[in-house]
Amino acid sequence: MAPINAISPLLLAGFVAARQCSNFLIPVDISSRQGQFQQVPVESNLDVGAFATRFNEYQKNYTATLLQGYQNLQGSYKISAQYCHPDNGSSSTIQLLTHGIGFDKTYWDLDYNNYNYSYVNNALENGYSTLAIDRLGIGNSSHGDPFNEIQAQAEVEALNAVTTKLRNGGISQIDHSYKKVIHVGHSFGSVQSLWLSALYPNNTDGVILTGFSAATQFLSYVVAGWNLHSARLNQPLRLGNASSEGLRGLAAQYGVTQDVVPRLQRFLEDAGADLTSQEVWNIVASTEVLDLIAGYNKTVAPLNYPSGYFASSDLTSLQYAFLFPGNYDIGLAVASEQTKQPVTAGELLTIGSAPKTSPFKGPVFVITGEHDVPFCGGNCYASVPNVTAPSFLTGVKAAFPSASAFEAYVQPGAGHGLNFHYNATAGYQAIQDFLAGNGLAAR
Structure with a gap:
């Protein structure tokens, strides 16, 4: 070692050819119907630990305890983005990449060991352009009040606003529009991609859910295991x-x-x-x-x-x-x-508010590591109690009853953060092959 x-x-990063990338901020205006929560003390690490303890209490609902009502959040924000396209020009199809909790947009383009783990590179090699964003509230995107502003719903609205701008050519740093937008998420980013497809099913052409399943019972495992600090x-x-x-x-x-x-x-x-x-x-x-x-x-x-x-x-x-x-x-x-990047109190309190089903009619692919803890309890091959689906991942199909194609894929030997494992690129190619086989090849 x-x-x-x-x-x-930084020492292990290197120059990677056959790509053109730029970083910039995308202004978005959003309107979001979301919770108004009582703000509890979270100044010290002991305060944060107390928040986690109450959040995880068995047969209790801390979200309901703190919820005081609802609000209509309206605001103008900036979303930090990395746009990449192949050297031979941009295709008419782009993958919009949304990271999960604990990371930012660099999750998709890890520079470690000469970018050998980069999902972006794999997508570019298959002819796609990519736009990786820092979710609203995270990284170099606009920050905000962690209880009553940076919640899951607001982030979905920001994601939808970016999507619309990609389609209508509304991003000044990108000199054309994209006819097809594929939403690729990881973990909380997958939750938000599903959420977008439920609210705005005509604003996505394909949904790729990585580090995801329909199971929700393991969230407390992760919140406890994180040993959260300020x-x-x-x-x-x-x-x-x-x-x-x-x-x-x-x-x-x-x-x-x-x-x-x-x-x-x-x-x-x-x-x-x-x-x-x-x-x-x-x-x-x-x-x-x-x-x-x-x-x-x-x-x-x-x-x-x-x-x-x-x-x-x-x-x-x-x-x-x-x-x-x-x-x-x-x-x-x-x-x-x-x-690493943080998670807000508001995100934790609203992550469970995502729609259970989506009317989306396009192709859906879910890929999760065999040993994923947040969404499979460490065993994605396990059968799901009281559910007819044979495994956690196949159970996702019920959330997309109208999907034109659905495939579930377990990445062997990997945990939740797929992109950090030795066999990451095999999973990347499974995604590109699914897209190409279901009408979403790069053009």
Whole structure:
């Protein structure tokens, strides 16, 4: 296992040919009918832990407890996007990529190991253009009140607004319109893609759901396993306040940087501890020490998330929720921990509000890792109690009774975060093959 300073995602990124990509902001206006929640204390990590405890209480509904009524949210926001098209020009078909909780748009275009895990590259190789977005409230998209603004419904409306602009040529940085828009989601992004297809079935041409099933009973597993912290406290410089110059000065004074392993090893040796560099690396990478140093060298513009934005505690909680042990590169896992993103209180309180069925009449493909915890409880081949479907994934078909084609695919040996596993590209190609076989080949 390499030392932590040898596996920086920036050092392992490389130049990838046969693609043209640009990053920009897309202005959107949305109107969303959504909940008005009582705001409870979420300032400290203990407050956040208390929120998670109440959220997970058996046979109780914390959403209903905090719900005070409904509101019509109207606002103008900006959605951060990465647009890519093949070197030989843009096709008339584009894949609109929506990430899940804990990530941002880079989930689809991981630069680790010369972009070997990039979904975007696979789509481009098959002739598609892509638009990957940071969901409303996350990453470089507009942030907002974490209880009563950044909720699932508002994010779906923002996704629909971006979709409409793709169709009518309303994005100034893209010089033409797209006749066909395929919605590709991961996890919460899949929930939102299904949701869009239910509310606006004529605004999508194909639905690809990754890291998804119709099961909802395992959400508490993940919320507990995340060991949620306040995002601004978990990674204070990257996710917190831009005024943290005191912390940055201390980091420089004590050498808390990406080369912390040899420094910490010398410190421990001076204190009488006998630890190898590998053991020190394990301490740093697999505990919250990693999160305290993340961003000291990389942060340019801190994201300044307010209280009410939560983050998983460390790499071990990331592994539990997203990764299957033995089938992922630890260097990529460390990189993902260094670049993780939060979830809002409002998202957790409204994630269960998605429609159960969609009238969408086009093709639908669901692909989920064999050992997915959030949507299969760790076993996607398991039969579903009291349901006629033979497995969790095949059960998704009931949500799309009018689909022109439906296919469920279990990715062997993978966990929830499909894109982080060694066999990710095999799953990518299964998606492209399904699209090509069901009238949505790139043209």
